[in-house]
């Protein structure tokens with residue numbers, strides 16, 4: 001953990017470490033101010049740590065794309081406004097010991113807000129997402145993140161039915177190998193490495209298993 005945190009600092013990101021899920025909200029309250037504009041990517045980790053509830057508390061100007069009754073145009077407007085937010089919250093699909101952060105998206109609204117726009121980005125990451133290398137990160141998405149998320153989101157994909165990416169069965173294990181389903185959630189792949197904007201990316205590492 002110490003090495004990982006040092007490598008994140010070398011990459012101009014700002015790591016924090018907490019023991020438990022319930023330690024995340026008190027820490028986050030020190031990193032954002034009431035009244036600020038905030039937004040978030042869809043994330044089980046944010047729910048499990050109480051961040052989603054905090055953002056919905058009315059204390060922040062929450063750009064909430066999950067509100068009832070939104071049209072596709074409303075959601076698109078929220079995605080565009082998110083680029084101007086003070087803080088964007090998400091988790092990560094994997095984080096390497098070398099201090100790289102790997103994410104794979106279907107819509108790409110999450111990865112685009114992480115890499116550009118919001119003044120700061122806070123990623124909440126359970127220890128189950130720490131991997132040795134980027135190759136392991138790629139494998140983690142094919143074996144765990146994507147199958148669990150397609151199940152959660154009821155996507156009609158091979159991995160939803162079998163629990164692993166189709167590419168692992170047909171010898172195509174490269175990063176972008178996968179299915180041709182309309183429900184595919186692996187469409188845009190990002191790696192955060194050394195950042196030019198110092199401390200814009202903050203990572204809260206939680207010493208518990210969270211999310212996928």
Ligand code: SF4
Nearest residue numbers: 146159165178179186
């Ligand atoms: S490419 Fe398709 S089968 Fe493979 S993990 Fe992604 S959604 Fe599942």
